[in-house]
Amino acid sequence: xxxxxxxxxxxxxxxNINGEICKPEDAKIxxxxxxxxxxxxxxxxxxxxxxxxxxxxxxxxxxWKSASRLEMLLxxxxxxxxxxxxxxxxxxxxxxxxFRIILTRGEGPISLDPGEGVKxxxxxxxxxxxxxPSSWYENGVHxxxxxxxxxxxxSVDPNVKSGNYLNNVMAFMQAKREKAFDxxxxxxxGHVTQGTTxxxxxxxxxxxxxxxxxxxxxxxxxxxxxxQLAKSDDSLKIEQVNFTAEExxxxxxxxxxxxxxxxxxxxxxxxxxxxxxTVGPLTVKLHSLYSDFVKRTVEGL
Amino acid sequence: xxxxxxxxxxxxxxxNINGEICKPEDAKIxxxxxxxxxxxxxxxxxxxxxxxxxxxxxxxxxxWKSASRLEMLLxxxxxxxxxxxxxxxxxxxxxxxxFRIILTRGEGPISLDPGEGVKxxxxxxxxxxxxxPSSWYENGVHxxxxxxxxxxxxSVDPNVKSGNYLNNVMAFMQAKREKAFDxxxxxxxGHVTQGTTxxxxxxxxxxxxxxxxxxxxxxxxxxxxxxQLAKSDDSLKIEQVNFTAEExxxxxxxxxxxxxxxxxxxxxxxxxxxxxxTVGPLTVKLHSLYSDFVKRTVEGL
Numbered sequence: 001x002x003x004x005x006x007x008x009x010x011x012x013x014x015x016n017i018n019g020e021i022c023k024p025e026d027a028k029i030x031x032x033x034x035x036x037x038x039x040x041x042x043x044x045x046x047x048x049x050x051x052x053x054x055x056x057x058x059x060x061x062x063x064w065k066s067a068s069r070l071e072m073l074l075x076x077x078x079x080x081x082x083x084x085x086x087x088x089x090x091x092x093x094x095x096x097x098x099f100r101i102i103l104t105r106g107e108g109p110i111s112l113d114p115g116e117g118v119k120x121x122x123x124x125x126x127x128x129x130x131x132x133p134s135s136w137y138e139n140g141v142h143x144x145x146x147x148x149x150x151x152x153x154x155s156v157d158p159n160v161k162s163g164n165y166l167n168n169v170m171a172f173m174q175a176k177r178e179k180a181f182d183x184x185x186x187x188x189x190g191h192v193t194q195g196t197t198x199x200x201x202x203x204x205x206x207x208x209x210x211x212x213x214x215x216x217x218x219x220x221x222x223x224x225x226x227x228q229l230a231k232s233d234d235s236l237k238i239e240q241v242n243f244t245a246e247e248x249x250x251x252x253x254x255x256x257x258x259x260x261x262x263x264x265x266x267x268x269x270x271x272x273x274x275x276x277x278t279v280g281p282l283t284v285k286l287h288s289l290y291s292d293f294v295k296r297t298v299e300g301l
Numbered sequence: 302x303x304x305x306x307x308x309x310x311x312x313x314x315x316x317n318i319n320g321e322i323c324k325p326e327d328a329k330i331x332x333x334x335x336x337x338x339x340x341x342x343x344x345x346x347x348x349x350x351x352x353x354x355x356x357x358x359x360x361x362x363x364x365w366k367s368a369s370r371l372e373m374l375l376x377x378x379x380x381x382x383x384x385x386x387x388x389x390x391x392x393x394x395x396x397x398x399x400f401r402i403i404l405t406r407g408e409g410p411i412s413l414d415p416g417e418g419v420k421x422x423x424x425x426x427x428x429x430x431x432x433x434p435s436s437w438y439e440n441g442v443h444x445x446x447x448x449x450x451x452x453x454x455x456s457v458d459p460n461v462k463s464g465n466y467l468n469n470v471m472a473f474m475q476a477k478r479e480k481a482f483d484x485x486x487x488x489x490x491g492h493v494t495q496g497t498t499x500x501x502x503x504x505x506x507x508x509x510x511x512x513x514x515x516x517x518x519x520x521x522x523x524x525x526x527x528x529q530l531a532k533s534d535d536s537l538k539i540e541q542v543n544f545t546a547e548e549x550x551x552x553x554x555x556x557x558x559x560x561x562x563x564x565x566x567x568x569x570x571x572x573x574x575x576x577x578x579t580v581g582p583l584t585v586k587l588h589s590l591y592s593d594f595v596k597r598t599v600e601g602l
Contacts, residue, residue, distance in 0.1 A: 015332060028329035029337060031316060031403070031424050036330060038466035039340025070467065071474060100411065102332070110401065110426065112466070112473035112497055123332050125411065149455035154489065156452065156467050164465040165339035165413070166371065166457050172413035173372060188453065188489065196413055 016088040016124040033121055034114065035104030039163035042066035046259055047129055048097040049298045053085060054259075058221050063101060066160040072105050075119045088126040098260060100125040104163070132261060137287070140267030140279050141181035143195065143256075145245050146171040150185040150193040150216050158193070158216045168196040182256065184248065184269070187216045191242040198258040199223040200266075202243065202251035203282045212240040222257040222290070229289045236282075253280030263287040317389040317425040334422055335415065336405030340464035343367035348430055348561055349398040350599045354386060355560075359522050364402060367461040373406050376420045389427040399430040399561060405464070433562060438588070441568030441580050442482035444496065444557075446546050447472040451486040451494040451517050459494070459517045469497040483557065485549065485570070488517045492543040499559040500524040501567075503544065503552035504583045513541040523558040523591070530590045537583075554581030564588040 015027035035041035043066075044059040060078045067074055081101060089097055102125070106118035148171040151158055171183040175196070182195045192211055194200055199220040201210045208230065211217055230238040248254065252275040254266035263286055265279040274280075316328035336342035344367075345360040361379045368375055382402060390398055403426070407419035449472040452459055469486075476484040476497070483496045493512055495501055500521040502511045509531065512518055531539040549555065553576040555567040564587055566580040575581075 017332070024331075024333065027332045029332050030325075031318070031328045031330050031426065032325065033337070036334070036337045037403075037464070038470055039464050040467060040470055070471070102338075110428075112470050113477050114470070114474070125332065127411075147455075149453065151452060151456040152450065152489065154448075154450035155456065156471070162467055163338070163340050164467045166341060166463055166465040169339055169341055169413050169415070170371070170457070173415070176414050188455065 011130065012092060012094060012128040014088050014092045014126045016084050016091075016122075016126070018122055019084060019087075021088065021091050027123075027125075029104075029121060029123065030107050032107040032110070033104050034106060034108065035102065035121065035163050037110065038112070039165070040070075040114070041102055041104035041163035042070065042072065043100060043102045043161055043163065045098065045100050047099070048089060048095070049294055051089070051095050052298050053089065053099070054294065054297065055221055055225070056082060056085065058224070059101070062161065062219070062221065063103060066162060067103065069157050069160045070105075070162065072103075073114075073118060074103070075106075076103070076122055081122060084122060084124055085126075088124045092126040092128065094128045096129045096131075098127045098129040102163070129260070136181070136261070136264050138279070140265035140274075141256075142268040143182050143184055143266050144175055144178050144180045144270055145248070146174045146183035146185055148174060148183070148185060150187050152188055153216050159213060159218055161218055172196040181264075184245075186245060190244055191215050192245060192248050193217045195256050195258075198256035198261065198264070200248070201255050201257065202248055203253035203280060204247070204251050206237060206282070208236060208238045208282060208286070209241050209243055210238075211242055215242055220257055220259070222259055222262065225293065226257060226286060226290060229293055230286075233289065249274070251275065253283050255283045255286070263290055312431065313393060313395060313429040315389050315393045315427045317385050317392075317423075317427070319423055320385060320388075322389065322392050328424075328426075330405075330422060330424065331408050333408040333411070334405050335407060335409065336403065336422065336464050338411065339413070340466070341371075341415070342403055342405035342464035343371065343373065344401060344403045344462055344464065346399065346401050346560055348400070349390060349396070350595055352390070352396050353599050354390065354400070355595065355598070356522055356526070357383060357386065359525070360402070363462065363520070363522065364404060367463060368404065370458050370461045371406075371463065373404075374415075374419060375404070376407075377404070377423055382423060385423060385425055386427075389425045393427040393429065395429045397430045397432075398427055400425060400427040403464070430561070437482070437562070437565050439580070441566035441575075442557075443569040444483050444485055444567050445476055445479045445481045445571055446549070447475045447484035447486055449475060449484070449486060451488050453489055454517050460514060460519055462519055473497040482565075485546075487546060491545055492516050493546060493549050494518045496557050496559075499557035499562065499565070501549075502556050502558065503549055504554035504581060505548070505552050507538060507583070509537060509539040509583060509587070510542050510544055511539075512543055516543055521558055521560070523560055523563065526594065527558060527587060527591060530594055531587075534590070550575070552576065554584050556584045556587070564591055
């Protein structure tokens with residue numbers, strides 16, 4: 001087939017398709033797969049620290065929640081997925097890996113109706129993870145507020161991590177055009193929701209704020225972890241509360257959280273510096289708390 | 302690979318992937334294709350009458366519009382696509398065919414950013430088309446009004462025929478649960494938009510009405526054709542105008558239009574019969590006008 005070569009092949013990559021390990025150039029899926037035809041799939045992205053898949057159970061639980069919200073019948077178990085993740089990672093054989101778990105509603109006739117007796121396709125892409133630029137963490141990043149409105153709960157549940165990602169792709173393309181790190185998406189009410197692949201947080205008058213699930217966000221696992229960590233530190237005041245773009249721009253600090261990138265300080269939004277325009281103290285403190293948690297978790301295993 | 306067999310193989314099917322003809326079981330695409338990862342693709346569905354692709358140019362124009370709205374760079378031309386469609390249809394060798402043209406943003410690193418230098422993947426699925434049940438046209442069908450709200454123009458342009466189809470999949474699954482033919486989707490304002498793969502029309506007091514593009518609909522080619530045909534018949538009064546679910550239920554007639562299904566009368570919505578509960582006279586007249594147009598077009602080629 002005249003398929004073009006996969007770029008970015010400097011990173012070691014292994015794919016596991018329904019239990020079979022293959023190289024990127026051989027990793028193919030049927031064009032009748034509903035993930036390809038309709039974006040009818042759910043997925044997770046996670047990473048390893050010291051070779052250990054971090055919070056894998058939390059990611060599997062979220063994958064199952066996504067599937068359930070799409071009424072996707074599952075013909076694989078969490079144990080199956082976990083075993084296939086470990087198989088791919090063993091084959092990859094690196095300490096720091098990115099891995100993506102994709103579960104589709106399977107193959108069938110070309111119909112919106114998934115029908116009966118569908119068998120999921122399970123794809124795991126495991127890739128060597130190279131460190132992100134240290135400047136992100138030392139200087140903070142520049143984000144823009146996009147006019148691409150976060151898809152509403154009434155249309156496609158934004159708390160499902162699905163193969164329908166054009167909403168985020170279009171928002172991210174706007175960031176790229178404006179030479180920014182990412183876009184912040186608002187909902188139809190004008191409230192801040194999230195970045196294209198991250199949750200967003202602000203600090204104002206020493207209170208740490210992040211939008212509630214009801215704003216129409218994906219419930220990030222790093223977000224959830226930070227909320228839990230903050231509970232056990234009496235000096236931290238954290239709220240899940242709606243805020244506007246204006247409040248975002250006028251915040252003292254701002255940061256993004258994601259599984260891969262952990263905690264990324266935001267020091268500029270559109271043309272405005274955030275706070276002092278440098279990385280804020282609470283952002284640093286939270287990242288330190290998170291890193292300690294990662295260390296404890298990985299060493300405790 | 303342990304991929305399950307493709308069901309519904311009673312219908313003869315041919316796939317063309319980037320110019321290479323293959324059988325359904327061999328028709329595979331890279332898992333790094335953005336169509337698979339993000340639903341980052343555009344598509345068209347069309348049919349042949351007497352072996353001739355019907356309104357192919359209109360479908361290609363719409364495909365190009367969809368790509369443009371997603372800012373998708375195209376590395377193939379309309380002539381390329383047209384030639385590959387004809388190659389697939391020649392290989393299929395049937396008089397009445399369904400064909401689906403899928404154009405993806407290509408393969409690349411796993412990033413929301415499509416990046417530069419991407420080469421599209423072009424997939425054509427050509428399949429023998431068997432006639433739909435005559436009861437649809439003789440007795441009309443039952444549709445439901447779904448609570449899945451049509452994705453808004455601010456989130457993902459609903460006038461793009463893209464690989465992000467979960468909004469429609471979820472709406473269609475509700476119809477299936479309620480043993481209905483299809484679901485009618487409303488927008489966030491409560492106006493009627495469309496069926497999951499069709500445009501919707503009502504007749505009230507001899508005026509034929511269909512929602513305007515601004516309601517957040519895909520601009521159907523059958524819809525466009527009917528609007529043009531009606532212009533040359535002074536006895537027909539047609540309006541593109543918003544209407545509510547209540548107006549839909551209280552209509553004298555209702556019907557759906559789509560490339561594959563042409564004009565399907567709706568005789569029941571939720572638990573209410575529409576008009577007399579039988580196929581209405583203007584629905585019949587419009588289908589007859591459309592059939593004459595098909596005949597003229599095919600014979601004129």
